[in-house]
Amino acid sequence: MSNPCALPSLSLPPTEADLRELPKLEERLRRKVGVCVSEYGLIEEGDRILVGLSGGKDSWACLDLLLSLQKRAPVRFEIHGATLDPGFPGYNPDRIAEVCEELKVPHTILSAPVDALVRKKPDITPCAICSRLRRGVLYTHAKTHGFTKIALGHHLDDLIETLLINQFYEGRLSTMPLKLISDDGANTVIRPLGTCEEEDLRRFAWLKGYPLVPCGCPLCGASVLESSRAQIKALVAQLQTTIPDLKYCLLRAMKNVKTTHLLDHALLALPEPPQAPKRVRMRLQRENA
Ligand code: SF4
Secondary structure (H helix, E strand, C coil): CCHHHCHHHHHCCCHHHHHHHHHHHHHHHHHHHHHHHHHHCCCCCCCEEEEEECCCHHHHHHHHHHHEEEEEEEECEEEEEEEECCCCCCCCCCHHHHHHHCCCCCCEECCCCHHHHHHHCCCCCHHHHHHHHHHHHHHHHHHHCCEEEEEECCCCCCCCHHHHHHHHCCCCCCCCCCEEEECCCCCCCEECCCCCCCHHHHHHHHHHCCCCCCCCCCCCCCHHHHHHHHHHHHHHHHCCCCCCCCCHHHHHHHHHCCHHHHHCCCCCCCCCCCCCCCHHHHHHHHHHC
């Protein structure tokens, strides 16, 4: 799938007519982020928030909307930016650093040598190496520099796609949480854009004139993970033509779980069923692979 950030209409500067949309769109996004932050307790007094800034539309929107929330929120919190440099040829985070300087946001570029590591381990899926490494570098930086929260720019479309991918490919009912405490308790990840639609964020970042910095990964759009996401994205888009309220219905569904109407043994306080012998499990895994 082609990179949606590269759509021709968004590679041109906005016209005056386009810019007239901005105040209304900005107000809508600010309201959604404000409600999400307060409803899920994402930000507290004295928080030091590290925003993951890839230079993509979502990360710029996340930074911008948190900066505007900072001005009007009843609690005080700090905002810093961090960009992971994966070492892909052609990736240049300098423009991100420049914009942060203009916005007076302290910013750090962290080395996360995905490119080098992927080449060293050709038998492991690159996206698995990539996400593990990026998470590790960001978590370590946040922990050693006293950041209380890490803010990521995942949005409603990401939550919906993950919800469906987890069901369709992994047999699990779950999505990206809006607030997640790491296993060792040292890091808390927040997703303040979790109820905002991707299309609104893309348009917002474009109208605000943020530069879109391509990540330079040669696998973008080609990896297995990316192709399942693209497949689910296309399915959601197709269903939306006949169910216009689909995304908001799915959002309501994620907030309205009837645990007694599912089959999870733990939720129903039932003993776990006996597991099939290992050789049968392995045969089933092979058949399902
Ligand atoms: S496609 Fe995305 S997740 Fe996979 S290696 Fe490239 S940047 Fe990382």
